[in-house]
Structures are given as structure tokens and as C-alpha cells.
Amino acid sequence: MIVLLAGLAMAAAPPTWSGSVAAIVHKNCAGCHRPGEVGPFPLLTYEDAGKRAGFIAETCRSRRMPPWKAEPGHGSFFDERRLSESEINAITAWAAAGAPRGDAQAEPKPPEFHDGWQLGKPDLVLRMVEPFTIPAEGRDIFQVFVIPSGLKERRTVAAMEFRPGNRRVVHHALVFLDGTGQARRKDEAHPGPGYSTFGGVGIMPTGGLGGWAPGNFPRRLPDGTGREIQAGADIILQVHYHPSGKRETDTSEIGLHFTPKPAEKLVSNLPLASRDIDIPAGEPAYKRSVRFTTPEPLTIIGVTPHMHLVGKEMKVRVVKPDGAEIPLIWIRDWDFNWQDTYLFRQPVQVPAGSRFEVDALYDNSAANPRNPRSPPGRVKWGEQTENEMCLCFVAMIPHSRESLGKIRQAAMRQLMTPGMLLRFLGGN
Numbered sequence: 001m002i003v004l005l006a007g008l009a010m011a012a013a014p015p016t017w018s019g020s021v022a023a024i025v026h027k028n029c030a031g032c033h034r035p036g037e038v039g040p041f042p043l044l045t046y047e048d049a050g051k052r053a054g055f056i057a058e059t060c061r062s063r064r065m066p067p068w069k070a071e072p073g074h075g076s077f078f079d080e081r082r083l084s085e086s087e088i089n090a091i092t093a094w095a096a097a098g099a100p101r102g103d104a105q106a107e108p109k110p111p112e113f114h115d116g117w118q119l120g121k122p123d124l125v126l127r128m129v130e131p132f133t134i135p136a137e138g139r140d141i142f143q144v145f146v147i148p149s150g151l152k153e154r155r156t157v158a159a160m161e162f163r164p165g166n167r168r169v170v171h172h173a174l175v176f177l178d179g180t181g182q183a184r185r186k187d188e189a190h191p192g193p194g195y196s197t198f199g200g201v202g203i204m205p206t207g208g209l210g211g212w213a214p215g216n217f218p219r220r221l222p223d224g225t226g227r228e229i230q231a232g233a234d235i236i237l238q239v240h241y242h243p244s245g246k247r248e249t250d251t252s253e254i255g256l257h258f259t260p261k262p263a264e265k266l267v268s269n270l271p272l273a274s275r276d277i278d279i280p281a282g283e284p285a286y287k288r289s290v291r292f293t294t295p296e297p298l299t300i301i302g303v304t305p306h307m308h309l310v311g312k313e314m315k316v317r318v319v320k321p322d323g324a325e326i327p328l329i330w331i332r333d334w335d336f337n338w339q340d341t342y343l344f345r346q347p348v349q350v351p352a353g354s355r356f357e358v359d360a361l362y363d364n365s366a367a368n369p370r371n372p373r374s375p376p377g378r379v380k381w382g383e384q385t386e387n388e389m390c391l392c393f394v395a396m397i398p399h400s401r402e403s404l405g406k407i408r409q410a411a412m413r414q415l416m417t418p419g420m421l422l423r424f425l426g427g428n
């Protein structure tokens with residue numbers, strides 16, 4: 001009897017900070033919630049977390065934190081930021097019990113972070129040419145910086161590591177390539193470092209190196225594969241800055257690790273896009289889809305969905321010729337502020353004749369709190385805040401260069417309007 005009662009008492013005892021909650025918070029929150037990082041306050045010690053227990057429990061239960069937009073069961077990704085039900089229950093019970101500390105002596109120490117290059121010393125470090133100043137207040141800034149690669153010959157990259165110069169303000173970054181000089185000319189035509197854009201980078205890039213968001217870790221591509229940088233190409237770095245309340249400056253860097261010898265298999269971005277967007281004011285459920293059938297087999301290693309502010313949902317899948325479906329990603333509550341490049345734990349093999357399906361949903365009603373316009377207005381395709389996009393980049397490895405050419409051709413035929421094609425070919 002006594003044993004049974006003790007058992008019940010133990011089951012009912014609320015979790016404590018030192019017993020279990022600290023470990024959950026350190027593992028899932030501290031990466032962003034520490035001094036100098038994007039999180040608005042640190043969550044390292046009992047003092048940090050105890051006083052915010054109710055707020056923490058609420059954001060975890062609603063899955064607002066940690067920020068992770070991909071629905072479970074639709075793709076399995078590296079660096080998933082997702083609490084388990086039991087972790088959420090522990091935090092909720094801890095907060096409901098008044099955030100007990102437990103045995104302060106037994107408390108786990110906050111994790112240590114090293115902010116140097118995560119993959120070791122890169123072969124080539126490319127830095128923003130000048131520091132960029134972010135004012136204390138105001139709207140988020142999307143700035144494109146053009147950094148000459150200085151490469152005399154074509155190289156293939158096994159890994160790209162983006163290192164934010166100022167983590168308080170750098171919200172995310174996308175890295176593209178331009179072998180045409182268009183971005184350079186645009187930069188020269190604008191005063192100050194770089195030029196500002198919102199959705200895209202203002203030109204049609206000739207390649208891509210990936211992206212970064214807080215909580216992402218750089219990764220090497222599978223052996224024998226690489227991303228190509230043409231000789232003399234410029235690196236196009238788009239950084240999303242979020243003002244911190246203080247005037248800040250940033251000089252971010254990119255580290256490149258080249259493949260030991262030129263990679264045979266190249267990683268390319270397949271843009272699955274529709275420009276056919278015209279959303280009536282007030283429309284709560286506007287749908288757009290993209291279909292693309294690949295003429296060649298390929299391997300998918302990642303996806304980067306992209307919409308703007310009234311974008312609500314995006315589902316991407318592959319339907320194989322035998323009808324079998326492979327879910328790639330489902331974002332049910334799109335948030336422009338948390339755009340990630342999602343990398344699959346297991347590369348996805350796609351046979352020739354498979355159909356890519358992108359289904360996007362937009363809410364242009366007044367009831368959408370993310371709608372930038374009040375009252376809502378007509379929304380058309382474009383790169384500005386008040387425009388929308390329907391785009392998912394698929395990072396893929398075709399089986400050969402020839403195969404890549406065929407996929408590109410098919411993609412141009414099926415996905416691009418004449419205007420887009422012209423820009424892609426450098427005609428504009």
C-alpha cells in the first residue's frame with residue numbers, strides 16, 4: 001500500500017526545471033534564445049525560463065515555438081525543430097504547477113555554442129564587400145549583395161556555410177549565382193551596399209547554393225556530387241534583416257568547401273513555379289497549382305517552398321508513373337518569416353515520367369492577420385510585398401549532364417511563360 005501511494009505521488013509530482021524541463025529547453029530553444037541570437041530573450045537559466053513559464057507553455061502547445069513549418073508525415077528532414085507530445089506535456093505541467101525549480105544543485109548547465117565555422121575552415125571565404133546598416137526600427141529589409149567569387153575556373157562546391165555577421169538582425173539568407181553580370185549592374189545602379197528586393201533577387205539567377213535560417217546547420221552534399229559555380233560568377237546573397245530596436249551593422253560571410261575533384265553529379269534547382277496569379281480582394285481560398293512531368297530520372301535532396309504574405313498553404317508531392325505518391329512537404333500555416341530550405345534525411349529517388357504536383361492556397365481576406373493590406377486589394381504575381389508568388393525550388397541531382405539538359409528543357413517548356421523564358425535566356 002505504501003509503495004502504491006509513493007508511486008502515485010511520484011506520478012503526480014510535476015516536472016521540475018532541473019529534473020526534465022531544462023534539458024528540453026536547452027536542446028530545443030537555446031540555439032536561438034541566447035544572447036546575440038534572433039530569439040527576443042535568452043532561455044538558458046531557470047531565471048530566464050521560470051518567469052516566462054506560462055508564455056513558453058502557450059507557444060509550445062500552439063506549436064508556434066520552436067518555429068518549424070513542415071507538417072509531420074510529409075517528408076522527413078534534417079534539423080527538424082519539433083517538440084514531441086511528451087515534451088509539450090512536460091512543459092505544460094511544469095508551467096501549470098508554478099514552474100518548480102527542483103534541485104538547483106542537480107540542474108543541467110546551459111549548453112555551450114561555438115560560433116566559428118561549423119564545418120571547419122572553408123576553402124574560400126567570401127565576405128560582403130561593405131558593412132550594411134540596419135536602422136533601429138521600421139520594416140524588415142530584404143537586401144541583395146553582389147559578391148564577386150573571383151574564380152578563374154569552374155568549381156564544384158560540396159558545402160556552403162553561411163555565417164551571419166550579426167545574428168541579432170539576420171533573419172534568413174538565400175544564396176544564388178549570377179554568371180551574367182546583371183546583378184552587378186543592378187547593384188551599381190543603386191547607391192549604398194547592394195540593392196533592395198522583397199520576393200526574388202531581381203534577376204533570374206544562373207544557379208544556387210542554398211539558404212540559411214536560424215537553427216539550420218550546414219551540410220556536405222553526398223560524395224561525388226556538387227553545386228557548380230561558373231568561372232567569374234558572382235555570388236548573389238539575399239539577406240532578410242529584422243530591426244532589433246538598436247541601430248546595427250552586418251557583414252555576413254559565406255564559406256565554400258570545394259569537392260576534391262570536379263563533381264560528376266551536379267545539384268541543380270528545379271523551379272516549380274506559376275506566374276499565373278491574380279487574387280481578387282477578399283478571396284479567402286485562392287488556389288494555384290503547378291504540374292511538371294520529368295522526362296528523366298532524378299534524385300531529390302531538398303525543397304524550398306516560397307510564397308509571400310497572403311500565402312497560406314503549400315503541398316508538394318511526386319506521383320510516380322505507377323500512381324504511387326511520394327509526399328515531399330506540406331506547409332499548412334505558411335509564414336514568410338520562417339522560410340527554410342528543407343533537406344531530406346534520405347534522398348528521394350524519382351523515376352522518369354513522374355509528375356511533380358505543387359498545390360498552393362492563398363487567403364486574401366481581411367480575416368488573415370498576415371494580409372499586408374487593409375482593406376485587402378487585388379494581388380498579382382510579382383516580387384514586391386503586395387505581390388504573390390507560387391514557387392518551390394527542388395534541389396535535385398540528375399543522373400548525368402545530358403539528363404540535366406533534358407530536364408531543364410522540359411521545365412522551360414512546361415513551366416515558363418514566354419516573358420520568363422526571355423529573362424531566363426538573358427533577353428531582358
Ligand code: HEC
Binds near residue numbers: 060
Ligand atoms: C530557430 C530559432 C528559434 C528557436 C529554436 C526557438 N525560438 Fe522562440 N523565438 C524565435 C524568434 C525569432 C522569436 C521572435 C518572434 C518570431 O519571429 O516569431 C521567438 C519568440 C519566442 C517567444 C515570444 C513569442 C511572442 O509572441 O513574442 C517565446 C515565448 C518563445 N520564442 C519561446 C521559445 C521556446 C520555449 C522555444 C523552444 C521550445 C523556442 N522559442 C525556440 C526564435 C526561436
